[in-house]
Amino acid sequence: MPNAIVAARDVEVELGGRTILSGIGLTAAPGEVVAVVGDNGTGKSTLLRCLAGLQPARAGRIEVLDGPPADTTDFWQDVARTGDEPVWYPGLSTREHLELMTAVHREVRMTVDEALAAFELTERADLAPLSLSTGQRQRLSLAMTLLRPSRLLLLDEPERGLDVTFRERLADILNGYTAEGGAIVMATHDLRLPEATGATVIRLEGER
Numbered sequence: 684m685p686n687a688i689v690a691a692r693d694v695e696v697e698l699g700g701r702t703i704l705s706g707i708g709l710t711a712a713p714g715e716v717v718a719v720v721g722d723n724g725t726g727k728s729t730l731l732r733c734l735a736g737l738q739p740a741r742a743g744r745i746e747v748l749d750g751p752p753a754d755t756t757d758f759w760q761d762v763a764r765t766g767d768e769p770v771w772y773p774g775l776s777t778r779e780h781l782e783l784m785t786a787v788h789r790e791v792r793m794t795v796d797e798a799l800a801a802f803e804l805t806e807r808a809d810l811a812p813l814s815l816s817t818g819q820r821q822r823l824s825l826a827m828t829l830l831r832p833s834r835l836l837l838l839d840e841p842e843r844g845l846d847v848t849f850r851e852r853l854a855d856i857l858n859g860y861t862a863e864g865g866a867i868v869m870a871t872h873d874l875r876l877p878e879a880t881g882a883t884v885i886r887l888e889g890e891r
């Protein structure tokens with residue numbers, strides 16, 4: 684598909700001798716959101732890892748920004764990902780974790796203060812991440828991902844640990860990202876998030 688930021692066709696993945704994904708395809712052009720849904724163990728995280736170049740596919744074709752995904756610094760210039768909890772740097776506060784992002788990326792999508800406000804962390808800025816609640820830490824992880832520039836967001840269960848009010852706020856934040864021309868592929872168990880972001884839904888079926 685011309686102009687697609689991510690395009691995958693007939694993706695097949697085997698793990699531990701089992702076929703986890705088979706015949707999976709998706710595309711996301713600038714401004715589009717794809718939500719991958721399905722029961723536990725149906726392969727949502729595996730698919731996101733394939734799109735990130737972290738999991739080889741046994742068959743099929745995946746293109747991200749006109750090339751095969753690869754775990755290289757060039758690739759990660761344009762692609763931002765959340766999944767497992769990031770490594771938190773000992774001794775650095777919530778604010779300083781965001782400042783790290785501004786130090787390593789030439790341009791950022793928002794200032795540290797704007798990110799703290801958008802992710803409702805202003806009051807917690809001086810605490811270490813490990814002193815935050817689970818949901819607050821997830822908000823910090825998302826803030827670090829959304830603060831840096833990217834053209835594609837790969838989000839694995841971005842709603843994890845978030846309360847209902849912030850899940851709605853997250854939909855607004857993601858809509859702001861796509862309005863700027865970014866594309867999003869997310870795995871989610873929250874069916875309101877795809878609806879609120881106008882996502883194309885891909886449902887994975889299979890063994891649980």
Ligand SMILES: Nc1ncnc2c1ncn2[C@@H]1O[C@H](COP(=O)(O)OP(=O)(O)OP(=O)(O)O)[C@@H](O)[C@H]1O
Nearest residue numbers: 698699703721722723724725726727728729730891
């Ligand atoms: N390294 C591995 N070796 C063997 N099997 C694996 C490996 N990693 C994952 N799997 C299996 O692949 C399947 C898909 O896992 P995956 O994490 O992609 O599912 P998921 O849809 O993201 O699940 P959840 O909703 O629980 O997050 C699971 O059955 C899991 O046990």
